[in-house]
Amino acid sequence: MSHPDPVVGYRALLALPGVPLVLTAATLARLSYATFVLSLLLAVQSATGSYAAAGTALGVYGLTASTMPAKARLLDTVGARRVLPLLSTLFALALTGLAVAAGGGVTAVPVHVAGAAVAGVVAPPVGPTVRAVWARLTPDPGSRQRAYGLDAVVESGLFALGPVLAAALAQTAGPALALAGTAVVHLLGGLLMAVSPLLARPGSASPAAPPPSRRPCSPLRRVLGPLARPGYAVLLVFTFATGLGNDPLEVAVVARGQQAGATAPGLLLAVLSVSAAAGGLAWGHLVGTARGRRLRRASPWSVLAVLAAVTSVAAAAAALAPGVAWLVVALVVVGAAGAPLAVVVYTAADRLSGLDGGAEATTWVNTATNLGASLGTAGAGALVDAHGTASAFWAGAAVTAAAAVGAWSRRWCAHPTATGAADGGRAPGRGRRGRPAGRRGRRSRSRRRR
Template identity: 45%
Template sequence: MPRPSTAVGYRALLLVPGVARAFAAASLARLSYAIVALAFLLTTLRATGSYAVAGLALGAFGAVGVVAPLKSRLVDRRGPRRVLPALAAAYATALLATVAAAYAKVGEPAVYVAAALAAGLAAPPVGPSMRAIWAELVPEPDGRQRAYALDAAVEEVLFAGGPALVGVIVMWSDAAAALTLSAALALAGTVGLAFSPAAGARARPTSPARSSLVGPLRSRDLRTLVGAVMGFGLGLGQVEVAVAARAEQAGQPGATGYLLAGLAAGSAVGGLVWGRLTHRRRTSTYLIGLALVLAAGSAGAAVMPALPGLGAVLFAMGAAVAPTLVIAWLVADRLVPDAERVEAGTWINTASNIGTSLGTALAGFAVERASAATPLLLGAGAFALTAAFVAVAGRRRFDQVLGARR
């Protein structure tokens, strides 16, 4: 069983020379990402008057996220200081172009879709870049686990609070102001991260030991891990839509934000607790166990009649989310050379996002054709299948990478 670790604590991690500055900068950029989706949606909606156009623009922004590993490959090979600021400048420019079009009352849908595509293509890989810095500065396994847990917890808190911040800004100004703030945060945070002293260790260009068009995906083990993470995302995407549908059916659509914030809060707490423990079982055992916890939580949420009870289940269920990502990042680190670390970490995020998008689309059909509980049951099935996939395809692969710590 896991037990408390005597490794360096969270406060001590932030006192590692260079970490605080880099992490603060990365957090600013991540807050930009927490704001941008809702701010872009509302800005486009007000400018065009069309939910369809706003949804199409936001979908375009998310769809081009599949190129994120290629951007991360540039960071690996050319260094963060040459790549991240350029991407941040292009990203902020695309967002500000959207703001300018909205204030000029441009109603042409193509303008907003094109801006969304440009922003999505340029979005800097901040999270993977920060985790590569963690890996350089905290090489000891337990310390790195704790660093990744802190990283995941802070990201969860930011993404839970981002939409609320947009709501406050819209109350006092408008969505375009929130989008302007997102652009400013992205530019300041990403440039601050790239030029932080901690990024200096990765400032020099590197070359992988064996160049390949598919990069780290040439590793069958990494492909297996990516498939497992996609399965987790598939389940979570269905949960998010189902929660919104349940709140709507209960006549409290505003409760959706609070319920999903509970899921994020559970994830943050779970990540911090997980990082404080020393794990002595096999990596695959933990992944299977976490998938089964998520399956049980999703099934329990499907039969929970009242929203307060649903919130409690979601909080408990969320406790398994961040630990899953932490394990995936740690395994990915060990599967690839250091020179491909950013790209490998980005594949974990990309797999999660693709799975979530597929789950969201499937859940929409399930709600319309059946009930709000159906996606939760489908999500439980997706998590259970992921557990089976790890048991069959990943047990030896992942355990050979990390093994049981002694």
């Protein structure tokens, strides 16, 4: 009778030495990101009287925040305990400057846009840093997927709670104070996170990756880093496509919810967040079971294709939903499949990048997802205005379906580092049935040499 590989449970993960401190600090720092978007929009709009200026400031922040991979590489090479306090302090100062400008009634739009640009440049990669800690604590694939699932649950909950807190604080104390409170929370979380000894170790090379070449690395490959690894860039294209197709569904959800009532959009978005949290927990439980053993050994491209296909079908069902009740069912499926998809992508990024335990591996994934989501959100808004909410759902379904087809086709030509022996690949030096290539293999090679 076969038994599943030992997978660390949720309680054991949370009890690992140093983990409670890191999670508490990271929760504070991530909560600041969850409150930042709405706080910035409200603060800039109240100071300038223009939603266009607020949107421009937020868009510029998104563009400059795409420098996250460079900052993550700096964390991996120099050390998170040195870089993270500096970036957290600079980010808090940038938010404080924006809050002072908004509270002081500065109406010049370039001032707010410049402040948002600076904030994006110095914003620290908190999420990838936490995942790097989890990667170093969980070398086996099953425990790592469970840890990433727990991380996805925490992140989903914070980004569901953050806008509510920001709106409440802005209404009671003013948008400028809401932005200043975001700065204080982030600084506290960032500095507390840097104290942890778990951030002292830099990322190591992936055990599933092939040994590095003895030849000196070219300057171009050194600059590209994980982008030069086989299959890693393809994974980023996949994440860009899923961000392009999945995240803009929120625009269609809000538009459809407004037709049902004033409170419906918030409730529908809450359904997405809660179902994503439940999906992350369920996936983490599944990978530790006997069935999960086969799932862990499957090609990640096959798993990603199935999850993307499920999301595509659910988005199409949302487009055809005759009422709010059916729409809720479709959104539950979208959210429940979204968290496992992110977990598998992060795990594959660790393996493909050759930076197992490094922050840069998953930072590129976040950047690709955010770029796709930004473009998709703008496109979804235009589709809703021109053709209604169903068109945005159909567009999201089509994009994620294309991503699923691409991932399914990729599984036939996946690079060995994408799966490895732990994921069902054949280990080097092993025969067809997993036995060492003994005398027969050596004899055949000697014949070929003669």
